[in-house]
Amino acid sequence: MSWTAWLSQILAIVLALALAPLLMGWINQCRAWLQGRRAPGIGQPYRLLHKLFHKESVIAEAASPFFRAAPYVVFGCMALACGIVPTLSTELPLSPAADAIALVGLFAVARVFISLAAMDSGTAFGSLGARREMFIGFLAEPALLAVFFTASLISQSTALTSIVENLAHKEFAIYPSLAFAGIAFCCVSFAENARVPVDNPATHLELTMIHEALILEYSGRHLALIEWAAALKLFAYSCLGIALFCPWGIAEAEDPLALLVALPALFGKMAAGGAVLALIETLSAKMRIFRVPEFLATAFLLAVIGMLVHFLLGV
């Protein structure tokens, strides 16, 4: 491994850590614009995190050490995820540690930890949130895997870097299978990141809340870590989407200059993606929780159809 590889690796992680709240802020900004509200400022997530870190942490009496450990683990998982997903370069030393399947496993670890932690608080909302989170997870996870399978069948590899290299290298072609997979991926991303059609991060209604129910008992630094981790997750998903469906511009091989190109490309793509996300969130209404399985099952089926299409059309 060359120094550029390590550089790009460290850069990727640092970038993710630093930019993830920014992405959140950007999306909120866009959403506020679209909804005709005044935006809280693009740096609001940073201020929030800073405030939370300063606050005292209050935890439930029933909670065990598990409860306190979970935010760190979740954060660690998300940080690693950001390190694995090729954001700037495909030459990542950490990348062999986990391929696409292991990445899904990584997300699953985070999910399981946060769910268990929610149950650990011993409250009705905590267990409700855990149930809903796991419930969404078990539908979203295979769908996400199916999306990866489609991509890996095309590129004959499950390693993310190889997939990206492969997809980016081929001359431009329309992959109908990837189109299906892309839609499925979007659906999954909404569900996984607690975005609007599935969940609304802005409310605490017991009938609808999922992610907020999970973290209801967290406060102070723990909450800060979880919020940051959520931002990282969104960032990672965005990067994944970019890497899979729009991989052009990501640096390959040992070329420091390419990184310079990759960085603005990433910024641009992220900004566009965030805007689109905000648009979708604004346009769609939050669905009832009973409808979520149908939504995710559709995503799952789309991903599977994507695979079938790949076989049928041979591309």
Next chain:
Amino acid sequence: MPPGNGGSGVNSGWLPLDWIMLAVAAWGGLGALGILAWRRFFIVSRILFPLGALVGLVLAVLAASALGGGVETAVLAVGLPHLPMHLRLDSLAAFFLIVLGAVGAGVSLFAAGYFRRGEGTPPGLMCAQYHNFLASMAGVLLADDAYAFMVAWECMAMASFFLVTANHKSPEIRQAGFLYLLIAHLGAIAILLCFGVLQAQTGDYTFANLRAQSLPSFWATVAFLLALLGFGAKAGVLPLHVWLPEAHPAAPSPVSALMSGLMLKTALYGLLRVGFDLLHQPQGWWGVLMIALGLATALFGVVFAAVQVDMKRLLAYSSIENIGLAVAGMGLALLFRAHAMPGLAALALTATLYHVASHACFKSLLFVGTGSVLHATGERNLGRLGGLLRKMPWVGWLVLVGVFASAGLPPLSGFVAEWLLLQSFLFTPGLADAFLNMIVPIAAVAIALVAALAGYTMVKFYGVIFLGQPREETLRTAHDAGWWERAGMLWLAAGCVALGLLPTVFIRLIDPVTQQLVGAGLADQAGLYGWWLLTPVTIERASYSPPLFLFGIAAACLLVFWLVRGRYHGHLRRSPPWDCGFAWQTTRMVDTAEGFGQPIRQIFEPFFRVERTLPSPFDIKPVYRSEVSDRFWYALYLPVMRAVEFVARQVGRLQQGRIAIYLLYSFLTLLFMLLMVRR
């Protein structure tokens, strides 16, 4: 004294097989000592069981040393006159022996602390049956002729039956035991028939001969299907699974651990032995059938596990799921083998065997964990547990390892197996048949679904038992497990971690098995880039490095922890939970197991046969009850039972009491035979 003579040409000195036989005999001997010790509790639990664990460990080491070291055979002086018992130690057997010995050691260690004074069955008897169970499992793995195999197989069934029915005062447990033994026996009959077909009219039942026969494809198929039926019945493959969720929970927990962790594996061993070793000309559709059956079983098992309210039943269904995955993997290997793709077959087989070892570890761990919980609380119903992590930290944290492994989360053992399995399923584009090419990756998606549901189930399992607040007052007096139990669980948990972190090392152990069965191995490629990086095919194609993975997470965690605590402060305050400001919350308001399973019950409604009693609004003491039962029972088993009953009633009419009619039978028989003579 080595009871046999080494068959590989060396007459001086003891061969691994001899030592292994000695170890197995030692297990049997411990059982016999148990009978002698009968009610002497101390001797049984503090001496015999630990010794059993030691023997298990020795067995594992011996088997590991024999792995890949060529085939050894022995002929015992017992058995039928023309068919003395043949034993054989090859890589396949050695691998399963390693699993048996290692996991058996952990469970025995746990059992040393588990069995308590004054629990119905005399401890000595328990010990005898326990060690007989272990020894007969080893016998199954070593057997090299149909008779020895059947003897060991049925002894295994019988010993486990007695262990299951240890608490025979409860009619449900008796019934469960009966159902178990019945299905095991029917399965054994199918296996016997399978051997009968395999011998191809030669009359020689040694495996060497069975191996030498080449059957016409029809009969090979018959043999394969019979093996699938027989071993499937033992493993809990789909229509024959009904005994499993009854029997496993009924047994004392270490026994459940052995049954789920090891006995089911002997069934898989049997399938491997017949499907890969004794039968040579596999047909592609066998593999497809196995994949389909395996996936159906896995999905069925996990969906049922998700809605269980009894912790051991939940684990039992989860075992069905895992067996289903293993069968699917085996089917894929068979498919590749049928298409003459040894490399891929080796990959699928490695995944299967890895899954076998991993499931043996984590399922045993989970079962013994439930045993500790059961002992501490006397409760199996998830709805009455909760918050035990603080009362039983050892059990809680160790079970967490098992839960993670079972949920297929990296970097523990379950994930490696799943990862390998998914890799092998994604590789089919090399198959000659376009349709198969398309179907098999779809199966990978099904596996992903199963894995995700397993995660759901395990969160439910762990969260409801160990987290939150105790749902009953009695739980406040729960105590942690004793040192023996902790040691046993620690050993098994260490197994899960080691299997999870060092796949390249363990694949090296599996390598000789795949070399033996499909003529290709994974070890060289898998560890090409060092022990820490698993690359089953090529590094471009896929890679996974659990140590790096763990290191990544751990480093991130520690760094963040250090930064947060260093930069900010560590103030922490305990208070009643916030819960959106609702102040009157009690533990009864928290999701029970039933509530947790509700979404699954709704989505997979057609899978279940649900009986609900809903209270009317005017009930003073409203009772809500909902029972989930298995459709197979009603659609398959009851009709068969009724049919047998019907035939029995008709046959019973023959014996209707009148002597004249009896004489008439005799008379007609005579006339019939006389007419036959005339002809």
Next chain:
Amino acid sequence: MNALFVLYASPLLGTLVLALFGHRPVGRNINVGFSLISFAAAAVLTVQIVEHGPLHAFDRQFFIDPLNVFLVALTALVGLTTALFSRPYMRVEEDHGRMTPGRMRLYHSLYQLFVFTMLLALTTNNLGILWVAMEAATLATVLLVSIYRTPASLEAAWKYFILCGVGIAQALFGTILLYLAASRVLGAGIDALLWTQLDQVKTALNPGIMSLAFVFLLLGYGTKVGLVPVHNWLPDAHAEGPTPISAVLSGLLLNVALYAVLRCKVLTDGALQSRFAGDLLVGFGLLSVVTAAFFLFRQKDVKRMFAYSSIEHMGLMTFAFGLGGPVANFAGLLHMTVHSLVKSAIFFAVGHAAQKAGTQIMDDIRGLLRSNPVVGWGLMAGTLAILGMPPFGVFASEFLILTTAMQQLPWATPLLLLALGVAFAAVFSRVHPMVFGNTELKRLPHPPAIVPVFVHLALGLMLGFYIPSYLTAWYEQAAKLIGG
């Protein structure tokens, strides 16, 4: 020679002595004593045979060859153990008032007579005497079956008498036909009924007569074997008689009857040079196994159930001998041995259990493991053994039978396995609640005889693992004798 003499004299003398003293308490011990002498004689005889080979005695009227030597030993052994078992058993029956001193005298005396007839039937070389002994065995046991004088036992005994009487009459007709065929070769006279003589000239016997004779002999002796559809006496007699008698009926009489069929089969095969006899046996055997398995399914009375199990196993042996050939015959002989041992052990255990519960209805017998663990384990082990669970010998023989069937009659194997499966479900579902669970039953005033149960089971267990070489040698020679 002397041992042989003692073998006959002991039970015969026992009959007489016990006819005089059988009602006294000492009669029990006298009974055991004579059985012990018989057993000792049989043991000595066995040793002699091991050392010197087959034996002819009393002007060739009696002989011991590999086919009957182990049956003689088995008969004497089961005779002894049953006598041991009946000591406490009959005492309890007396306490319950079911047995009076007079009946005890009858019981003891006829018991010895029955053993005598069995030994006679086994060792005689004369097919006529064989018939006489078989008939005498019926006569000796029929009064034993009805010894309680209850309506049910009378009915059972009556059916036993009539059905077996008619059956045995047919066997007599068969014997006459056999003599007719033989006298054309060997000339009239006693030689024409000596099996050893007939065996030498069997190829010269007229096939037409022999086939007719075999039909009658098979149906006749087959009635006593308990082959479906002429089995109807068997469950009644087993269920209603005293348990020791059920044990010896299942353990000895059925075997001896099958032995008689085998002797006749050898001659028929020789004369016909076809598979006629074998096919008949296969047919009867298969029918018996399958039918009995379904019969088992609806039983309520424990002894009746195990009686049907005997039918099933006799059917299996018949099937095996019908298949013929060294392996199947070997398996049949092995099965005969272990079935006798295990089934009588089961009856011993069942006897104690039923006595303790005061009923033979299985639903009313519960929790043997708690009230009497040894009997409970005995019954459990015996049941598993008889159902063909390894490592008991029944499994070994069933394995051999099934595997041979796969080779020779593949279509019959699924049927057999179906029957075995059904039988397993039927029997085990009834027995396990009897053994397991809770109970309020009290201990019996006289401790049950446990030794016989476990001696039998231990022997049965041993035969599953290890068959002594001389036994193997006998079985093999006998198998060769029976031929295919």
Next chain:
Amino acid sequence: MDFDGLIPQLLNLFASAMLILAFAMLSQRRILRLIHLFTLQGLSVVGATLVVAWVTGQHHLYFSAALTLLLKAILIPWLLHKLIDRLNVRWDIETLLNIPTMMLVGIVLVIIAFNLAGPISQLSGSIARGTLGIALACVLLSFMMMITRAKAIPQVIGFLAMENALFFAATAATYGMPMVVELGIALDVLVGILILGVFMFQIREQFDSLDIRHLEKLKED
């Protein structure tokens, strides 16, 4: 005297008598007559035995004839008479099948028996060519009689008639079994009769009747 022609005829005469008596017994409604017919059948067996003994010069057959006479024609009928006196069962016999039907079936049985015995009789070089067929027919007819009778005593008589037929077969077709065997058989029959008698009393004691329909309790339900 011309024995060559006469002797077989004499034997055939006894044989025909056996067959006719068997039919007569099948159709008989009175128990007392049944016993008489049985006695007659016994006497025909004795006659046949004597003829065979005379022809073949086997002396033990005379002994056998005497034994048969004693047992079948004197002792057993006497016992049966005694039995029905003591048990007071003189009334009519109920049959389970009506008599014409039984006769028809009986004729079919005879045809079958002759058909079966035919080839064997051809082989048999003895003076009694047809006797084996007749003996077989008698066995089958007695069997049938047992099946169709509802009371204990007629059933027993049917059983004894079967034994008569067997004795007849033994003497007429094979010139008698060896002496030891004959003795043994006779002993068995005698003991059997005694036991039967004992049984009859026991049954009567228990059920107040000899109707075997009382003996139909043991069955599968």
